[in-house]
Amino acid sequence: MAAIHILSEQLVNQIAAGEVVERPASVVKELLENAIDAQASRIVLEVEEAGKKLIRVSDDGSGIPAEEVALALASHATSKIATGDDLEGITSLGFRGEALASVASVADVRLVSRTADALEATEVTVSGGKAQPPCPASGPVGTTAEVRNLFRYVPARRKFLKTDATEMGHITEQAARIALAYPGVHLTVTHNGRSVYQLPPCESVRERIGAFFGADLAASLIEVTSDEPAGRLWGLVGPPHLARATTGMQYLFINGRYVRDRSLLHALREAYRGLLEGRRQPVAFLMLTVPPERVDVNVHPTKVEVRLRDAHLLYGQVLATVRERLLGPGLTPSVQAPAPAGGGGPAPSEGDSERDARVREAVADFLHSPPATQQPRLPLARQETGVAREASVGAHRGMPPTSRSGLERPRAPDGGGGEAQRVEQEPAAGRAVQLHNTYLVAETEDGILIVDQHALHERVLFEEIMERLERGPLESQRLLMPVTVSLSDREMAAVETHREALARLGLEVEAMGPRDVGIQAFPSLLERGDPEGTLRDFLAWAQVVESPPTPRQVLEELAHVAACRAAVKAGEPLKTEEIETLLAHRDAAHTAATCPHGRPTALILRKRDLEKQFGRDYAAGRRATETDDVLPY
Numbered sequence: 001m002a003a004i005h006i007l008s009e010q011l012v013n014q015i016a017a018g019e020v021v022e023r024p025a026s027v028v029k030e031l032l033e034n035a036i037d038a039q040a041s042r043i044v045l046e047v048e049e050a051g052k053k054l055i056r057v058s059d060d061g062s063g064i065p066a067e068e069v070a071l072a073l074a075s076h077a078t079s080k081i082a083t084g085d086d087l088e089g090i091t092s093l094g095f096r097g098e099a100l101a102s103v104a105s106v107a108d109v110r111l112v113s114r115t116a117d118a119l120e121a122t123e124v125t126v127s128g129g130k131a132q133p134p135c136p137a138s139g140p141v142g143t144t145a146e147v148r149n150l151f152r153y154v155p156a157r158r159k160f161l162k163t164d165a166t167e168m169g170h171i172t173e174q175a176a177r178i179a180l181a182y183p184g185v186h187l188t189v190t191h192n193g194r195s196v197y198q199l200p201p202c203e204s205v206r207e208r209i210g211a212f213f214g215a216d217l218a219a220s221l222i223e224v225t226s227d228e229p230a231g232r233l234w235g236l237v238g239p240p241h242l243a244r245a246t247t248g249m250q251y252l253f254i255n256g257r258y259v260r261d262r263s264l265l266h267a268l269r270e271a272y273r274g275l276l277e278g279r280r281q282p283v284a285f286l287m288l289t290v291p292p293e294r295v296d297v298n299v300h301p302t303k304v305e306v307r308l309r310d311a312h313l314l315y316g317q318v319l320a321t322v323r324e325r326l327l328g329p330g331l332t333p334s335v336q337a338p339a340p341a342g343g344g345g346p347a348p349s350e351g352d353s354e355r356d357a358r359v360r361e362a363v364a365d366f367l368h369s370p371p372a373t374q375q376p377r378l379p380l381a382r383q384e385t386g387v388a389r390e391a392s393v394g395a396h397r398g399m400p401p402t403s404r405s406g407l408e409r410p411r412a413p414d415g416g417g418g419e420a421q422r423v424e425q426e427p428a429a430g431r432a433v434q435l436h437n438t439y440l441v442a443e444t445e446d447g448i449l450i451v452d453q454h455a456l457h458e459r460v461l462f463e464e465i466m467e468r469l470e471r472g473p474l475e476s477q478r479l480l481m482p483v484t485v486s487l488s489d490r491e492m493a494a495v496e497t498h499r500e501a502l503a504r505l506g507l508e509v510e511a512m513g514p515r516d517v518g519i520q521a522f523p524s525l526l527e528r529g530d531p532e533g534t535l536r537d538f539l540a541w542a543q544v545v546e547s548p549p550t551p552r553q554v555l556e557e558l559a560h561v562a563a564c565r566a567a568v569k570a571g572e573p574l575k576t577e578e579i580e581t582l583l584a585h586r587d588a589a590h591t592a593a594t595c596p597h598g599r600p601t602a603l604i605l606r607k608r609d610l611e612k613q614f615g616r617d618y619a620a621g622r623r624a625t626e627t628d629d630v631l632p633y
């Protein structure tokens, strides 16, 4: 071994660059962040050959005093923090004083800057790690940082660069993150002299989203907001039908910084529980503002991960805020909407989700059908709950399997067709119908019931599983072919940790390799469930759950993911008797223990309130817009 010696500054910086400067987009990120930190209101990003040849960021920010321009390129040189205390409350995007020095060690850099009170700009160039003395230059107030020939001095890195299209994709992603977090900044992006983005300053994040992801998507997003308990949360989230295959459209910003936080992204996914098919991922743009001293930014070289002091409070806040908006009060104005003109129902707000729209349509459809008294009573009103529980709910996703074929699904009322004909065609369905393959609408004693079929079925199955678990392990059924699932090391460890609970549920999992497991058996109760999806959903939870969960929490979560996976989905047509069976289980499911992720499965429109909406409200005095028109169940 050679003698121990101190590395040259150039080499030290190259090593630091290894962490911070992975690809052209990393340089773009650092330069854009510097411009934002300098309070720029206008930023121009010019790129040539996907940043391999040139990256130039010009801003109209504060500029750097002439005597400090050279220093800006030195390592550990920053104007953003001075003492250890400053580290406790970072309010700028940068603070390490490493970026420019790192970049200058792996590329040729030219920095031109001028403050408002300087008569001219000052220029410093660094080439091959050697800095030229600063010299006067012409230029406007602000800073231009030019980076040429990236990785010229570290050819190994250059080899890892991908195609221009890929690298450019990473660059625009960085530009998007800054543009979304700072909509008031004018941002221009060009590639090889051609305009890529031209974003004038605007007040709304929605507009910026439109520029990057299309006006349609932007227009359909739903606004969410809350101020408690951990900080200010504001965001725009996608209605469930916009969900994607990946988490790529989940943007989370904390104090103006784009971060990826597993826990908060999990909270977001949880807010959509029961609303999404399988592993689909919601679209969301969430902006959190918390006291800077509650966020530790100094944990990751590119600061894309942070440590949050109030992680569990923020988790709950994100979950509750988003979920309440998706499921809760947003529905009230929608259900009132079909009231006739002059009925006083507020117009649906701009942010109403697709789900709301579907309920609205479903109710409108239903209200257009003939008056209730002319039709047979709903069978479920006569059905004994106890009898219903004897039915094969659990064993076959709540329905006899044979009933899923050969029968016509109930026809949605259309307001046309003769009454006699209608009754003849739907003797069994009576007053319960499925609308939009998603909602079950039925008559009750004093109103109209609207049920979300997936939410209800999930709830019914959950209660069923929990009830059986009280009595002992669930009966399981060996799968004809074990389902092989590839897992990460952490997921493998989680399987070990929770093996007992998994077995109790009837989910038999065996290691089949260092990173593969085979699901050998699955609870027979969930014949049509999804073994792999259930395991994956459970492991996703196990990864992010805060403190070690109690055995009860583990079982509840297992019951939940299994029920969610096995339940009928929104959009699945149901047979008449499936509808009936499901509705018959509603009362039983609701009187049983509340599930940990309790969410409404049904809405009730009270007859009294309908009368009011239709101007039959002779009792008078009550406003049509009162919020108790619709009771979330």
Ligand code: ADP
Pocket: 030, 034, 035, 038, 059, 061, 062, 063, 064, 072, 073, 077, 078, 079, 080, 093, 094, 095, 096, 097, 098, 099, 100, 101, 142, 143
């Ligand atoms: P950091 O941003 O962590 O401080 P950098 O290496 O990115 O470290 O920048 C070093 C210093 O150079 C900054 O602290 C800032 O004072 C100055 N600087 C860099 N870019 C700009 C800019 N665009 N406008 C004004 N000052 C800048």
Ligand code: MG
Pocket: 030, 033, 034, 094, 095, 099, 100
């Ligand atoms: Mg910086």
